[in-house]
Amino acid sequence: MQQRKTFMLINFVPFYLLLIHCALAQIVGKYQHEKNENLDAFYEAVGIPGLSRKILTSTKPQLEISVDKSQQWNITISSFLRLTSKFKLGEEYEEDIPGGIVAKSTTIIEDDKLKTTSISPDIGKILRTYECNNTLCIITMKHEQSGKEAKRYFKRIAS
């Protein structure tokens, strides 16, 4: 019995690490913006004024997702302005969201996707999902209070 447990552990651990490694390889990388879906309506629902919305929805930013050995994640979206979110999985952090909103966020990985829950006193709860693979990355954003949902599509340009 003891022997069997040890045997299972030895086999299971590398397999588990391999699975995590594969999930990360699919998420981590550099991406170029391609198109938006419903972004203006989403930004309107979270209270971003018209002129700022026009600028935000017309930019074609780059998205960069990275993680280092200490499990520190950085997600940077940059066009004329540059916003970086820094976090460790499962730990709460402060994050700047477009429109001058500061939120308390927590990010986890579920089904090979990064999932961020953000709460701000001004706008309530926003859920974001980063769904990435070898060719693209899709960010889905949902504002809980209004039910408005938007998507941003990015094409992978580097691993």
Ligand SMILES: *[C@@H]1O[C@H](CO)[C@@H](O)[C@H](O)[C@H]1NC(C)=O
């Ligand atoms: C994240 O950003 C910090 C500083 O902005 C930098 O020191 C760190 O190396 C970055 N980590 C990754 C994984 O890019």
Ligand SMILES: *[C@@H]1O[C@H](CO)[C@@H](O)[C@H](O)[C@H]1NC(C)=O
């Ligand atoms: C990447 O994901 C998209 C959307 O989910 C899908 O259409 C595409 O086939 C996927 N590409 C690969 C290489 O898995």
